[in-house]
Amino acid sequence: MEQINTSQRSVLIDLDGTLIDTAPDIFEAVSRMLNDLKAEALPYQTVCDFIGKGVPNLVHRVLIAAKITTIPDADACAIFYRHYRETNGHFGFVFPGVHEGLIAMKEAGFRLGCVTNKPFALAEPLLQIAGLDGYFDVLVGGDSLPFMKPAPEPLYHACEVMGTLPERAVMVGDSESDVASARAASMPVYIVNYGYPGPAGLSALKCDGFIDSLLELAQQLSVPAPVCET
Numbered sequence: 001m002e003q004i005n006t007s008q009r010s011v012l013i014d015l016d017g018t019l020i021d022t023a024p025d026i027f028e029a030v031s032r033m034l035n036d037l038k039a040e041a042l043p044y045q046t047v048c049d050f051i052g053k054g055v056p057n058l059v060h061r062v063l064i065a066a067k068i069t070t071i072p073d074a075d076a077c078a079i080f081y082r083h084y085r086e087t088n089g090h091f092g093f094v095f096p097g098v099h100e101g102l103i104a105m106k107e108a109g110f111r112l113g114c115v116t117n118k119p120f121a122l123a124e125p126l127l128q129i130a131g132l133d134g135y136f137d138v139l140v141g142g143d144s145l146p147f148m149k150p151a152p153e154p155l156y157h158a159c160e161v162m163g164t165l166p167e168r169a170v171m172v173g174d175s176e177s178d179v180a181s182a183r184a185a186s187m188p189v190y191i192v193n194y195g196y197p198g199p200a201g202l203s204a205l206k207c208d209g210f211i212d213s214l215l216e217l218a219q220q221l222s223v224p225a226p227v228c229e230t
């Protein structure tokens with residue numbers, strides 16, 4: 001833990017659907033799991049709509065959508081993880097403007113934290129494969145703490161590790177989990193226009209601003225500083 005710097009600003013950034021288009025990796029792992037379970041593959045968009053609330057939630061919803069009742073969730077998760085470890089980082093890509101935006105935010109003096117619901121053991125190598133790991137001062141995975149987003153704890157934890165105050169942080173993500181966790185932590189929250197907002201769509205996400213890229217966020221954060229006053 002670092003000593004708290006009360007003026008240090010930080011940006012907390014979601015992973016799936018915000019930094020990296022991971023849906024192709026996840027869809028492939030889901031399809032391989034369903035094949036193992038002798039079930040038909042689901043449509044791509046259906047799987048995309050299940051992303052954002054962690055792997056156990058995703059697998060649970062896949063089993064329901066595929067009408068599979070013969071296997072406990074935990075066993076299906078084990079099959080999914082086996083495939084996901086192989087597809088992780090191999091089919092997706094880094095969204096446009098991510099590298100440029102992260103560089104701009106670093107140069108502007110922000111500390112950067114990645115806060116994801118993806119298990120840490122998958123998120124860490126994914127950031128490395130994508131060449132994004134060097135930008136971040138902290139990575140909080142969905143299983144790093146007893147609570148994942150939409151709880152505020154992962155956001156507080158990221159700030160604590162970075163030695164920054166939550167009052168000087170903003171969150172950026174792509175889903176309801178990101179909005180809800182930021183609201184619970186009293187942080188401003190921005191949503192990217194290109195991620196996995198879920199079946200209700202972007203308009204259901206009551207955020208402080210929509211952005212086309214992390215580069216646009218970097219430009220918005222430079223002037224004026226949006227600080228959440230609590």
Ligand SMILES: O=C(O)COP(=O)(O)O
Nearest residue numbers: 015016052053054116117
């Ligand atoms: O694993 C998930 O459900 C999505 O993870 P995210 O929090 O990076 O969007």
Ligand SMILES: [Mg+2]
Nearest residue numbers: 014016017174
């Ligand atoms: Mg996401």
